[in-house]
Amino acid sequence: MEDYHKPDQQTVQALRNIANRLRINSIKATTAVGNGHPTSCCSVAEIMSVLFFHTMKYRPDDHKNPNNDRFILSKGHAAPVLYSVWVEIGFLKESELMSMCQVDSTLEGHPTPKQQFVDVATGSLGQGLGVACGMAYTAKYFDKSSYRVYCLLGDGEMSEGAVWEAMAFASYYQLDNLLAILDINRLGQSDPAPLQHHVEKYQRRCEAFGWHAIIVDGHSVEELCKAMSQPRHQPTAIIAKTIKGKGIPVAEDKMGWHGKVLSKDMAESVMRDIQSRILNSNKRMYPASPIEDAPPVSLRNVRMPSAPNYKPGEKIATCKAYGMAVAKLGRYNERVVAMDVDTKNFTCSEIFKNEHPNRFIECYSAEQNMVSVATGCAARELNIVFASGLATFFTRAYDQLRMAAISDSNINLCGSHCGLSDGEDGPAHMGLEDMAIFRAIPTATIFYPSDAVSTEKAVELAANTKGVCYIRTTRPETAIIYNSNEDFHVGQAKVVCQNKEDQVTVIGAGMTLHEALAAAEQLKKERIHIRVIDPFTIKPLDAKTIIDHVRSTRGRVITVEDHYYEGGLGEAVCSAIVNEPGFTFQRLAVAHVPRSGKMSDLFKIYGIDRDSIAQLVRKMLSSSANAK
């Protein structure tokens, strides 16, 4: 502790005063709007004071300065204390704080990036530390800069497994620039947290996960200052024993006060009481300035330098084309990074790893954490992130994906091995609900490329598209159907097969597009012509192209998809064409939990193969003939 300079008494008192002002503002604001978690704010008042006015280095007038230390409030329900900090700094007006949570305020119930000082939304517990890992990894290995990352967690959220995924990740990658503060205030929402005030158990768990763990009194600014100044060679956890509702006598360490606001009268008397503890001190506290050593980064105009290098008819799996495309994109932009969950030999992201080992992060079997790390790496537009895994295992991270949308994140995800085409591995590994969940993410763009050329274009477009991008890839090899110079756009479908005599439009994607093409060949022999459309993006869907072509095939349309009936391509098309008069619409999709078997057998059994398509086309034509 040689280099530790104990803060002078004036500073200590000033930090205590700030802590109490944060309490007052948190109470005042929550009482004013009749909503929020004042007791969860009061337990962290000293922690926030020390962090923002003693430990962290940042420019308070330039929130997005790349050299600033980062702060993530993982216990997002303590938002009022974070807003109070920014009132204390002078960035927010007190009056703004007093109208938080209102429909016209950008200070929401839980932090969102509508505020400049928030990088990622929190409020779904246990997600902050994974994001912090992504930021710390970026600082240490990509930016190679001295800014640090601070993450404040509650004790309740320590029950979330995602926290321990992040803990393991941080120590594995020796993120010594990461500091987690655990606010052990004993009480959860409806019960005490399982470990109550057993701070030594928290310490043991953190140490077992490879962290340096220090127990402190979370209401002692001296202890906090000291602990936060310790030199680090590994990620550090400050385990702060605190009292929920500290400063509010009726609520201190009491059950039944989670998420409850004080009545006006009670608030006034409590605030008077806290105010009386603010001792005269003229010392103003200013955060220290950061070291300016972060490199300039631009993510604009990330383009492939050359057209795809595939020949029509050549056979290649779209999952492999994904790996090659991301590797190619990475060749021309230093800020393209990739990660995976120990499936890189399946998703083919190992092609990227082999070419750019320093820009690949192995996240091991921890999908939630991978998505959080991706979100952290992509924050402040510092990296173009491609995170891959088997399509179905993104279900594991659906809460993180939901929050990524609220965070305005631009992460790109690739799910391979979608659908029945995974074959013998059986239903546990088949992604049959991934389109449903990604479609229900408001900021998502869903690419479902059907050959290697369009996969490469999808990767390039995803890199340049805002919001969450999802690319669905397939395991079996399929033929190249597009020319290398074919132009692709988000929301623009391709008509793959067309003829003046077409009688039915069939829409498929991935494997089922190839099945549709095979059905077209089959039907041609019977002089039945069908039009085949590749939607390319499922969201947004090219409603106009679809409607135009369905009209020219007399309103007859069939969708066929390697996905459950609900929420996928079929329902997307249904939504697009619903109010078109005179359309006849039939869908082929997987209706039951499938089983192990050869892909071709499974496609037959679940009715999404070429024969099923051909049969449905014939049926549709004969019933419309009967109708005449």
Added chain:
Amino acid sequence: QCHIHFGILPKENKKCHFLVCSYPSTLKGYHKPDEKTLQALKDIANKLRIHSIKETCASNSGHPTSCCSAAELMSVLFFHTMRYKANDPRNPSNDRFILSKGHAAPILYAAWAEAGFIKESELLNLRKIDSDLEGHPTPKLAFVDVATGSLGQGLGAACGMAYTGKYFDKASYRVYCMLGDGECSEGSVWEAMAFASYYKLDNLVAILDVNRLGQSEAAPLQHNMDTYKERCKAFGFNTYVVDGHDVEELCKALWHAEQTKGKPTAIVAKTFKGKGLKGIEDQDNWHGKPMPKDRAEELINDLLSQIQSPNKPLHPQLPNEDVALADLTPIRLLTAPEYKIGDKMSTRKAYGVALKKMGDASPRVVAMDGDTKNSTFSDIFKKAHPDRFIECFIAEQNMVSVAIGCATRDRTVSFASTFAAFFARAYDHIRMAAISQSNVNLVGSHCGVSIGEDGPSQMALEDLAMFRAIPTCTVFYPSDGVSTERAVELAANTKGICFIRTSRPDTAVIYDAGEKFEVGKAKVVRQSDKDQVTIIGAGVTLHEALAAHDQLAKEGVNIRVIDPFTIKPLDASTIVANARATGGKVITVEDHYKEGGLGEAVLSALGEEPGIVVHRLAVSRVPRSGKPQELLDMFGISAKSIVAAVRRTFAN
């Protein structure tokens, strides 16, 4: 409490030794198995290896090396430690076994072949389209309680079974769960670990097969046994590190696990991936690869040569028969709902009341929550039936796994609740629950923008999309107290996964206490001969539709209002008939994103009906904080928006 330290010598010496061999209080009762038994266990391990190689060669896919690391573990568990009836795998008194590392399925099938339950010849049909021996275990097989194959989920289900064994069945069966080292990176494993020690599940044993290698590279902790040990101990497990290929050590450690009271046990087994396969053992790039055809025979012969007494049969010990057969009689509410039309209450509160009444009706009903019981109102159940409530704390993945575990073998009818948004956290587990043929009931409160000020992170706007895409799922979306109570009753008796979506705001009771409800049967809540549009809403938006109805009625415009009650299955015929009766004009209104919810369900139902026009009102972007009513207006799903949509419909 005994302190036992097993130590590992450097890697080149693959044999493990006890550093301190003192088992102060418990060693006394331990009888080392005789040499013949030990040899027989070794022989079985090698037979299991041979089966695994043959199975995966026959299917030309699968994970033989992941089987070989676990061969001794499986042999000792199935032929020495576990008590079960080999000819009756689902017997409620049997010890339970969960293969969390589901990709080692071939060795599980091999163990049941050795136990005599499946024919050896059947093993060669692994992964074939007409065989129930799937790539990863599913309950199509009587000896599989829950499907595995999505890693990190087995231990949570095992916790549910162990909790049931200890606290509900109060029986002597024990629960064994085998995990791989790769899956120890999954947070859900540590959620389960924390749960097991918190609830002192001393009838639970987690066996960690630490074979060092993952799928695409080594697992992060490689063979760092001390770190595994420290983590397990820090999470409250009685922990032994053993040589996973030494049957004697395994027998001893598993025996000690059984003597340990008040704590679950972790057996951290140092093993080698591909153990026993020359040139393949502990080598990279063998994950998920069958043995090359030209090498299989040699490898098998090598294993055969180590088998000393091929015909020495070992029989599993039989269980104590101290568990009653599952009671499968339907559970009915003892009294009708006690609400009057016009009473105001939230459906989330009605859920708590209903669940408590179901608990009154049957001791099999159990409930759990993720530290939100005062918000979901499952605390009403807890107060009445504290012994049947499990607080799972803030670990939604584990809660769903525990609920699934509790519901296996029909031991309980389980209801698990939290905010609807947070089931997103457990979607992989819910997906697997469908593959597991689970009958678990999940209840999500605080759906939609109508929760107000807490903001988007707490609002479920994708839950209907999620649950609709679960093939075995029934989705209830009740709109008042009476229908909520009936939804809970129906869910308890409906096979498959049931999801009940409840809302935060107080709304009026609209049904008579005697009203009958059925799965897949909608209610026409308002109708007249002159209705010009059909409005379909649910929960809060049904009440907005009713308000719109009243407002429009004053202007002389009549609209029909339908409550679908279940979103899946959706009552297509009622909807189609009413849509036709109102000139083919339909408006759906939902407190959910536009994708995958009520609107798309209705579109799917009407898909092939000509001449119907559907206008959908739903939330179309990430919402924000605000007062509930303001948000309903802002996102276009309030009475005002419905009235405007009805007027637009006429304008066109």
